[in-house]
Amino acid sequence: MNDVDLAKKLGLPEGTTHRTDTIDVWIDSGVSHKAVLATRPELRDPADMYLEATDQHRGWFQSSLMTSIALNGRAPYKTCVTHGFVVDLDGKKISKSGTYDKPMDAGHFVGRHGADLVRLWASSIDYTDDVPFSEEMFTRLGDTYRRIRNTLRILLGNLFDFESGKQESRKDFTLVDRWILERLDHVITDCRSAYETFEFHKVYHTLNQFCAVDLSSLYIDITKDRMYCDAPDSPRRRATQSVMHKTFDTLCRLLAPVLAFTAEEAWHHSGSGASIHLLEFPLPRRSEVEAGQMKDRQRVVSDQISELLKLRGVIGQAIERARQEKSIGNALEAAVVLKSNSEVTTKIDKEELDEFFILSDLTIESAQEAAASITKTAYKKCARCWRHRPSVGASTEHPDLCDRCEAVVARVTNKVGST
Numbered sequence: 001m002n003d004v005d006l007a008k009k010l011g012l013p014e015g016t017t018h019r020t021d022t023i024d025v026w027i028d029s030g031v032s033h034k035a036v037l038a039t040r041p042e043l044r045d046p047a048d049m050y051l052e053a054t055d056q057h058r059g060w061f062q063s064s065l066m067t068s069i070a071l072n073g074r075a076p077y078k079t080c081v082t083h084g085f086v087v088d089l090d091g092k093k094i095s096k097s098g099t100y101d102k103p104m105d106a107g108h109f110v111g112r113h114g115a116d117l118v119r120l121w122a123s124s125i126d127y128t129d130d131v132p133f134s135e136e137m138f139t140r141l142g143d144t145y146r147r148i149r150n151t152l153r154i155l156l157g158n159l160f161d162f163e164s165g166k167q168e169s170r171k172d173f174t175l176v177d178r179w180i181l182e183r184l185d186h187v188i189t190d191c192r193s194a195y196e197t198f199e200f201h202k203v204y205h206t207l208n209q210f211c212a213v214d215l216s217s218l219y220i221d222i223t224k225d226r227m228y229c230d231a232p233d234s235p236r237r238r239a240t241q242s243v244m245h246k247t248f249d250t251l252c253r254l255l256a257p258v259l260a261f262t263a264e265e266a267w268h269h270s271g272s273g274a275s276i277h278l279l280e281f282p283l284p285r286r287s288e289v290e291a292g293q294m295k296d297r298q299r300v301v302s303d304q305i306s307e308l309l310k311l312r313g314v315i316g317q318a319i320e321r322a323r324q325e326k327s328i329g330n331a332l333e334a335a336v337v338l339k340s341n342s343e344v345t346t347k348i349d350k351e352e353l354d355e356f357f358i359l360s361d362l363t364i365e366s367a368q369e370a371a372a373s374i375t376k377t378a379y380k381k382c383a384r385c386w387r388h389r390p391s392v393g394a395s396t397e398h399p400d401l402c403d404r405c406e407a408v409v410a411r412v413t414n415k416v417g418s419t
């Protein structure tokens with residue numbers, strides 16, 4: 001019908017014109033699959049995912065579904081993700097509270113804490129439920145952020161003279177290297193599947209835990225001596241660098257969707273070129289099938305590490321007691337007699353055990369029950385690596401160095417002399 005006939009039929013005033021504008025908000029937003037997704041080449045219909053709050057089950061999700069079924073006979077989305085509301089500590093919805101006197105838009109927090117921290121917060125919560133929110137949360141979150149950032153920084157520092165592309169030999173990996181590579185595989189697998197299912201808090205916890213415990217408290221701490229004090233090109237140091245390189249690469253890729261700026265910044269510092277955001281998520285080193293075949297070897301590595309960690313706890317307690325009694329100043333001054341109740345101490349090189357426990361002077365005896373006794377070591381302190389070693393004082397040229405450090409210094413000096 002034309003406008004005149006239509007107005008007459010409906011009893012509307014003369015001059016009324018019909019329009020094609022939508023008059024219902026639910027139809028308007030509900031046909032965005034037709035009006036937006038299907039018409040723009042950079043988008044697609046059906047969408048990968050529709051995201052809205054739980055109050056849209058009867059709203060937008062519903063009207064989108066109904067219009068798409070009417071038009072196409074199928075849903076307009078492959079999956080729906082719904083989230084709860086951000087509530088204040090009394091459980092009141094922040095977005096709808098008119099009396100809430102604090103700024104309530106993300107922009108305020110981005111300006112104050114940075115976009116990465118806001119995204120880190122969003123990744124840390126279980127958004128499927130209502131989310132209690134307070135400003136103080138950002139203070140605590142700041143600690144997590146700095147821990148992750150610091151981990152990236154330490155890895156970058158340790159990689160400053162790393163020559164990538166040189167194939168490290170697997171035989172140069174020590175137990176702790178093999179263990180962290182395995183942990184890294186687990187981190188990759190867990191984060192990939194958490195991203196896949198939009199469970200970002202699992203990504204957050206996995207990466208935070210990996211940085212705080214596996215890397216900072218263990219791997220980086222244990223390998224510090226070889227990184228700083230071995231010869232630059234010692235196979236043990238180079239092997240560790242290749243592990244750290246792999247770890248850094250993996251962390252940057254897995255962090256990129258959450259810490260978009262931090263990951264990019266770290267990536268540029270590594271000189272790896274391009275943007276981290278153009279790269280794909282890492283894959284575990286081995287396929288599932290190969291991983292199955294490798295399982296036995298993996299189990300040996302993780303069992304050995306957990307045995308060593310138990311003994312490390314026993315030593316740590318004994319050292320703490322000795323420090324409180326002031327018989328030693330720090331762990332490197334301790335002469336430790338470890339009564340080991342585990343086979344692991346007979347299977348691992350003595351040098352590796354010294355390193356794993358971060359000790360100067362370690363004697364191992366086998367016993368039924370694990371225990372450690374501490375006295376002050378009689379060995380002198382090496383001026384370079386700070387370990388108390390029997391070889392300190394033996395050299396006439398470098399009486400203040402241990403034999404390892406003397407060899408390294410001689411080699412580095414010769415190299416400098418010859419160039």
Ligand SMILES: [Zn+2]
Pocket residue numbers: 382383384385386387401402403404405406
């Ligand atoms: Zn030394």
